[in-house]
Amino acid sequence: MVKKVGMEVSVAIGEAVKLANADVIAAYPITPQTHIVEHLAELVADGELDAAYIPVESEHSAMSACLGSAAVGARTFTATAGQGLELMHEVLYVASAMRLPVVMAVANRALSSPLSVWGDHSDVMAVRDTGWIQLFTENGQEVVDNVFCAFRIAEDRRVLLPVMVHLDGFHLSHVIEPIVFPEQSVVDKFLPPNKYPLPLHPDKPVTMGDFAPPITYPEAKWAQEVNLRASKEIILQTWQEFGKAFGRHYSPVESYKTEDAKVLLLTMGSFSETAMTVIDKLRGEGRKVGLVRFRLWRPFPFEEFRQAVKDAETLIVVDRALSFGGPGGPVCSEVRSALYGEAKKPKVVSFVAGLGGRDITQAGFETIINKGIEISQKGSQNEFEIFGVRD
């Protein structure tokens, strides 16, 4: 029997990692991720999870230890947020380039300075190009489910790439939600033991992490790109298998009330649920609005995204990060680029909102939608609109 329990989402992630039977966890505390690793440390201390917990001295070392652990074939997990993700930055590139299947939960947080422990997507966007598979989640159940999927995708022989599971700091990491946990046997069936093809072991010595002169470097990088793009197929298969086994379904771009919608709002992360409530309200008033969300951020789901927005007239993108001096929110600039060559495409309006944990309320989303429609009709001098900020 499956159990449904009320639990803090961070704690639930720890439980999911336990069900996934991780071998090694290397982590460093940082708000708002800390409860995840605290719970894992507790599970290891109580003997409920048979894993090595390495209490490293920095996030740089956390990810570095993860490299070593994944390279010997151990199932490896870590979690971080904000500054911690930034301190890991150079190590993230190595994890993906060396095809090491580490799974990491990121409780998305704003970046200093000024110091802010609260949520936004500045940390994610700064690691956009590190070659990791990146998934976004909107509620506790989705995080738990996608932790299982992340391990299976990462360790799939055809993929062998690290996976980040993003959840909004505080707005999701610290809330208590009802979560369904599967039986251990069901998880075990869905997630077979990690069989890393060429682990570091004296029985079969391998050299990992060579230095590449110009004669070999571009081929190595191109192989990585081809591999990351090809992983989408396996991600889709994994979600399908997950749906069959667990009855909950995920797709790269998720649509909410988009049939016949003239205006689409685009969000990522936990604010999407607030946005849905607003869509319900506006639909009730007879307005043809809908919502699309990126579940899969890397590899970017070009086809699914184009398909999801092709019939709309206006697409309003809400970013939770700034690209200083740039063309608008980072998500919006990717969206614009993905649509540029399309014959039939919506007008795209860019908003940046919800920085450093500032809430976007239902009224806020309604204002964004109304203002977005106005801008798409009348145009604007601005590359993007900043929402809810005092002058």
Place this chain on the structure above:
Amino acid sequence: MQNYNVYVPRLVTKKDTFVSGHRACIGCGEALAVRLACKALGQNVVIANATGCMEIVSSPLPTTSWKVPWIHTLFENSAAVASGIESGLKMLMKKGRIAQQEIKVVAMAGDGGTSDIGLQALSGALERGHNFLYICFDNEAYMNTGIQRSSATPFGAATTTSPVGKKSIGQVSWKKNMPAIAAAHNIPYVATACPSYPFDLIEKVEKGASTPGPAYVHILSVCPTGWRCPTDLTVRIGRLAVETGIFPLYEVENGKYKLNFDFPELRPVVDYLKLQGRFRHLSEDLIAKIQQRVTADYAALKEKASDDEK
């Protein structure tokens, strides 16, 4: 010496796991040290190597000089990577996913990767008590990037970032005492070694690798390119470093100091300094200052060792 081929193979294995074909400079003391260390480590080992000379010369894709499992990731994290390897192997053996056997985990880095950029990761790994050996191959500057000073560069040495000039004598700080820093973590085994004393080096690496818990071996590696010395003097200069007391060979076992080579009288430091272009500019006053410091440091070490012997 004519019997060299007869007796040496009886003392040292002929089997190499760091093999020829690498691109180290002629006369490289570090390549020699790595080769000897690898002889000591044998086949059942996993090595995590930091970025640096030895990594660059040994692994240009798609070639390798390593006949043991070897991983390089970044500059400052070899101790952290080794932590993950050690924990991963331990768990996989505990869970029966790989066969139970002794696999030594070794981190290798240069002096920059150890005493500067990698110090934090090293300190963390030593403090956490991982069962691994960390070897620092110290050639006293960032040689891979072209002879820049590190905190392990000795006083008075000219490097490209501690150049000699009208207002500069070269490096103005004294060499950071890394073995003492490692020993301050209260780990079971710390030692210094030099490939000019190959049997001592091999013994120490063996000892470090078989010590349960963290071990640290600091190996002085003569660098003719960076030290501006003739390439055929690598071994002799290493011996002089020891005989002058500039780089004494000692062990710290469970906190107890032991001087492995003592000399009734130390040779004057000038014998060591004068063979190297990096010290060519030193005045007699500065040489006297170095002599004073070396004499005092050596005496302090000797006292520590004799106290611990009692």
